[in-house]
Amino acid sequence: MGHIKLTNVAKSFGNVDVLHGIDLEIGDGEFVVFVGPSGCGKSTLLRIIAGLEKPTGGELAIDGAVVNNVPAADRGLAMVFQSYALYPHMSVRQNLAFGLENTRMPKPEIRERIAEAARMLEIEPYLDRRPGQLSGGQRQRVAIGRAIVRRPVAFLLDEPLSNLDAELRGSTRAELAALHARLSATMIYVTHDQIEAMTLADRIVVLRAGRIEQVGTPLELYNAPANRFVAGFIGSPHMNFLEGTVETNGPGKTVATLAGGHRLEVPLDNAGIANGAKVTVGVRPHHISIGGEQGLPATIRLVEALGSETVLHADVSGQKVLVVAPGQHDLAPGADVRLSLSAAPLHMFNEKGLRLGHAV
Amino acid sequence: MTIDGSGKTGPRVGEIAMAPVRFAMGLVDAPLRKLQKVAGLGGMATFFLLPNMLIFGIFVLLPFFINFAYSMTGGSALFLSDRSFVGVDQYARLFDCSNYLDPNSCAEDTFWTAVGNTGWFVVLQVTLMIAFSLVTALILNRDLKARSFWRAMFFFPVLLSPVVVGLIWKWILQRQGLLNFGLYGFGFDPYAWLNDRTWSFAAAVAVSIWAHMGFYTLILLAGLQAIPKDLYEAAEMDGTRSMRVFMRITLPLLMPNLLVVIVLVLIRAVQIFDEVYVLTGGGPGTSTLFLTQYIYETGFATQLRNPGLAAAASILMGVVLVVLTLVQLGLGRSSDKNGGRK
Numbered sequence: 001m002g003h004i005k006l007t008n009v010a011k012s013f014g015n016v017d018v019l020h021g022i023d024l025e026i027g028d029g030e031f032v033v034f035v036g037p038s039g040c041g042k043s044t045l046l047r048i049i050a051g052l053e054k055p056t057g058g059e060l061a062i063d064g065a066v067v068n069n070v071p072a073a074d075r076g077l078a079m080v081f082q083s084y085a086l087y088p089h090m091s092v093r094q095n096l097a098f099g100l101e102n103t104r105m106p107k108p109e110i111r112e113r114i115a116e117a118a119r120m121l122e123i124e125p126y127l128d129r130r131p132g133q134l135s136g137g138q139r140q141r142v143a144i145g146r147a148i149v150r151r152p153v154a155f156l157l158d159e160p161l162s163n164l165d166a167e168l169r170g171s172t173r174a175e176l177a178a179l180h181a182r183l184s185a186t187m188i189y190v191t192h193d194q195i196e197a198m199t200l201a202d203r204i205v206v207l208r209a210g211r212i213e214q215v216g217t218p219l220e221l222y223n224a225p226a227n228r229f230v231a232g233f234i235g236s237p238h239m240n241f242l243e244g245t246v247e248t249n250g251p252g253k254t255v256a257t258l259a260g261g262h263r264l265e266v267p268l269d270n271a272g273i274a275n276g277a278k279v280t281v282g283v284r285p286h287h288i289s290i291g292g293e294q295g296l297p298a299t300i301r302l303v304e305a306l307g308s309e310t311v312l313h314a315d316v317s318g319q320k321v322l323v324v325a326p327g328q329h330d331l332a333p334g335a336d337v338r339l340s341l342s343a344a345p346l347h348m349f350n351e352k353g354l355r356l357g358h359a360v
Numbered sequence: 361m362t363i364d365g366s367g368k369t370g371p372r373v374g375e376i377a378m379a380p381v382r383f384a385m386g387l388v389d390a391p392l393r394k395l396q397k398v399a400g401l402g403g404m405a406t407f408f409l410l411p412n413m414l415i416f417g418i419f420v421l422l423p424f425f426i427n428f429a430y431s432m433t434g435g436s437a438l439f440l441s442d443r444s445f446v447g448v449d450q451y452a453r454l455f456d457c458s459n460y461l462d463p464n465s466c467a468e469d470t471f472w473t474a475v476g477n478t479g480w481f482v483v484l485q486v487t488l489m490i491a492f493s494l495v496t497a498l499i500l501n502r503d504l505k506a507r508s509f510w511r512a513m514f515f516f517p518v519l520l521s522p523v524v525v526g527l528i529w530k531w532i533l534q535r536q537g538l539l540n541f542g543l544y545g546f547g548f549d550p551y552a553w554l555n556d557r558t559w560s561f562a563a564a565v566a567v568s569i570w571a572h573m574g575f576y577t578l579i580l581l582a583g584l585q586a587i588p589k590d591l592y593e594a595a596e597m598d599g600t601r602s603m604r605v606f607m608r609i610t611l612p613l614l615m616p617n618l619l620v621v622i623v624l625v626l627i628r629a630v631q632i633f634d635e636v637y638v639l640t641g642g643g644p645g646t647s648t649l650f651l652t653q654y655i656y657e658t659g660f661a662t663q664l665r666n667p668g669l670a671a672a673a674s675i676l677m678g679v680v681l682v683v684l685t686l687v688q689l690g691l692g693r694s695s696d697k698n699g700g701r702k
């Protein structure tokens with residue numbers, strides 16, 4: 001129940017190729033999140049799984065059966081739309097019942113299912129209101145409720161929280177996680193939001209321009225991004241990249257010279273890269289600390305004091321570096337500091353953007 | 361095209377174009393300020409509305425009252441001052457029938473023939489007009505090829521003047537017309553369609569539908585396109601049959617537009633005149649004589665013209681139209697209250 005397998009799935013609109021050969025297997029009960037820049041094909045992929053869009057190549061199987069030609073309604077999936085897509089002229093109750101009535105389900109059972117979903121989502125007081133008389137958060141629950149009453153093998157959610165304000169998004173996110181634990185149904189979730197992806201996902205699928213860049217658990221993606229794109233996409237604020245060249249390439253460590261002449265030691269098992277090759281060293285803003293005699297000389301350009309932490313925009317010989325330092329610092333723009341990377345996990349990417357070896 | 365433009369000459373052209381406007385504004389600025397001090401803000405609103413109210417008063421309100429006055433007078437004299445007051449005699453004449461189910465038993469039998477014809481016309485034309493424009497809008501709302509072309513095709517007749525519409529179809533349907541010419545090619549004898557009571561009535565209905573359908577199709581199409589696509593996708597995920605989608609989603613959400621269209625079509629059908637007058641002249645006999653034509657001919661065109669009677673008939677027709685308009689306003693308000701779409 002709820003096992004979804006995509007084999008070489010492709011999609012073109014006319015002569016525009018939107019998805020190129022997607023291979024992905026989603027286990028039963030898994031919470032999978034699709035992330036990627038705008039226009040990369042997340043919604044299209046979700047809609048192909050839903051059956052709202054036909055793939056132009058490849059195969060889609062649900063629980064072992066190929067469903068390429070099975071109509072959306074017969075795939076046993078339910079979708080929650082970004083706009084909620086509630087029927088505006090029907091009451092909440094009618095909205096929830098509409099899909100069930102199509103299946104000629106007996107009335108008492110429909111009533112029972114609606115009551116159960118309403119209880120679960122705490123929308124009982126609003127059952128006789130219309131969507132227009134509900135707040136954004138309440139509408140969102142109704143949209144989820146409409147999916148729940150159908151008892152689907154998998155839920156498909158396309159940016160379901162993006163229309164909510166930040167606070168509501170936080171609480172609804174937690175409720176979604178609880179709901180997933182309770183229903184133990186497969187969920188496929190599209191989002192732009194880093195925190196949603198990191199906190200909700202069993203596995204994250206990073207897409208770019210119609211291709212899968214990497215699939216993995218949130219921490220895998222954070223700690224060991226497969227390439228520069230994933231490294232830059234996962235984590236907020238995003239990873240700093242420093243251009244340099246390989247100087248020595250010994251076992252266990254590779255030394256790179258940065259643009260400003262500073263030397264950086266990156267612990268790598270096996271870089272497999274020639275001396276003199278151009279590389280990019282990646283380091284996350286949270287892993288850089290201020291001070292240390294051996295640090296990179298930098299000039300502060302902008303200070304954003306958030307109270308609990310301070311975001312520093314620094315300039316390291318012409319390259320922009322972001323530092324997130326815990327606590328509060330009385331640094332002013334123009335100050336010269338040293339940035340210490342000694343404690344930071346460093347990543348090294350070759351010219352093609354692929355990550356080299358394994359950082360410790 | 362922007363007025364200030366982003367091209368190099370744009371802003372300068374804009375400056376030059378604005379110069380006379382600025383000059384004029386400078387001239388009226390001071391007096392308007394003075395006026396506002398005297399009249400207050402509400403007074404200014406009245407001041408700006410005045411021209412429009414004057415036009416409305418002179419061309420709508422005043423004629424209405426004059427018409428009402430005429431309906432209380434008798435004789436064939438044209439000027440109100442030359443006419444004798446007869447009270448409600450003209451109305452009484454219109455309603456003077458020995459058997460209300462038989463127009464021939466009425467003193468003013470042509471009036472009742474025209475009322476009967478108009479009634480039939482309204483029923484047929486409104487029903488067919490709504491059906492055709494709804495179906496056309498539904499088809500045009502699909503992803504069909506050359507959609508803009510088809511939209512333009514259906515809208516095109518709306519741009520024609522009613523006289524042109526009447527003439528085009530007269531040339532097609534008359535004895536030496538295009539239709540007979542075409543049928544002759546297939547070996548049929550020519551037939552005088554417009555001299556046949558049934559055919560000429562059918563032609564009146566069909567031509568008026570053809571001429572105005574595009575407008576209503578456009579209103580309905582706008583309504584259809586305002587229905588969010590994802591509602592249909594949600595229904596598709598739920599496995600909703602297409603008939604149920606139409607009845608439970610499309611129709612209710614289109615209802616505000618549909619009501620507007622129904623009432624507009626209704627009002628215009630009651631007023632039917634120009635294209636049919638050019639096409640059939642009301643004939644053969646009185647088979648396509650409608651109310652407006654009766655009023656026009658009674659008041660202006662017959663030998664023994666009777667402006668008072670025509671005025672009385674037009675007041676009665678006005679009452680019907682006012683009722684229909686109130687119904688429309690009422691419906692519009694209640695559908696607003698129901699929230700319609702959000």
Ligand SMILES: Nc1ncnc2c1ncn2[C@@H]1O[C@H](COP(=O)(O)OP(=O)(O)OP(=O)(O)O)[C@@H](O)[C@H]1O
Nearest residue numbers: 013016018036037038039040041042043044045192
């Ligand atoms: N019906 C369509 N016809 C043509 N091109 C389309 C169609 N639908 C989507 N596309 C194109 O496919 C690409 C992927 O679109 P998609 O909606 O899947 O992106 P997305 O990753 O969901 O983006 P976002 O994060 O902005 O929602 C885009 O470049 C878009 O322009």
Ligand SMILES: [Mg+2]
Nearest residue numbers: 042043044158
């Ligand atoms: Mg999208």
